[in-house]
Amino acid sequence: MFLMKDITRDGNPVLRKRAAKVEFPLSDEDRELARKLMEYLEVSQDPELCKKYGLRAGVGLAAPQVGVSKQMASVLVPPEEEGGKPLFKDVIINPVIVSESVQYGALTEGEGCLSVDEDIPGYVPRHDRITLKYTDVDGNEHKVRLKHYPAIVCQHEIDHLKGVLFYDHINKDDPFEAPEGTVMFS
């Protein structure tokens, strides 16, 4: 099981590399990686286990964040209300954003990252809606339309596969400046 000690931190060059495409059918090693990437999110979102293992509760985790430069990331966006179905749950492999809204979306509280220990204030403008194509661990192709928070999380994780970190998007001159028409939400 991945623990915080397994998560690479800002400064590690693996976080600034372009990750390699994943070959199908998955090797046993890649299948295990996918399982562990999702396991981290599930365990970290269980308050008791989160505390027990000293984790940061996470909604997404990309392979470079555990030192593996491959195009794979787990995403687990909890349901809006207790007991509901997660808004998005899958391990996205070789993801491609095939279309994106002109309109931006940003979290009012800014973003953080499991690989960045310090808080970096500022809005992170992303596309409010995206169409995402990816392959799952069984080799099935998916094409999904996402908006708001699930779209933000997937863009954050796909950035990791391109060596981009959230603060790269923050306006240096005015961190709390958001482009015209940005949908702000928390």
Ligand SMILES: CC(C)(C)[C@H](NC(=O)Nc1cc(F)cc(F)c1)C(=O)N(CC(=O)NO)CC1CCCC1
């Ligand atoms: C960095 C951290 C603050 C831990 C962030 N979590 C988060 O924003 N809130 C959260 C956590 C939950 F478990 C359940 C929940 F509904 C909300 C996060 O996991 N990430 C993932 C990451 O670092 N991936 O590389 C950062 C988020 C910022 C915007 C999108 C992902």
Ligand SMILES: [Zn+2]
């Ligand atoms: Zn991150």
